[in-house]
């Protein structure tokens with residue numbers, strides 16, 4: 001598992017981690033409305049990457065503990081996730097601070113990947 005930085009200066013390094021990727025966890029700061037448009041654009045570019053074809057996408061609408069955070073549904077709408085037809089995806093509202101909903105979200109990711117791997121064998 002690789003944790004790659006989201007800052008602009010680090011995004012050009014993402015490509016070093018594409019090989020053999022089964023799952024992508026895209027962590028969104030749900031309280032930072034200003035960056036959501038950039039977030040949507042960057043995710044769309046990422047999903048055009050050939051080496052990520054077939055990878056399962058888990059979008060974590062993080063920081064749900066903060067007042068004013070957008071809900072998972074609002075994040076789905078803002079990032080236009082319904083337009084994604086190339087990858088299996090799910091969006092879950094979580095908080096890395098309280099741990100709320102995190103385990104279930106990761107369980108979904110692992111089970112989606114497992115279904116694909118076992119179907120191929």
Ligand SMILES: Nc1nc2c(ncn2[C@@H]2O[C@H](COP(=O)(O)OP(=O)(O)OP(=O)(O)O)[C@@H](O)[C@H]2O)c(=O)[nH]1
Nearest residue numbers: 004005006007062063064065066094095096097098
């Ligand atoms: N309230 C709250 N704060 C959070 C949550 N998750 C992360 N933070 C805070 O947000 C800040 C940034 O967290 P990082 O884990 O450094 O974020 P990151 O996305 O990994 O940063 P980069 O690796 O630079 O892209 C820290 O101050 C965290 O404590 C959360 O669920 N709730």
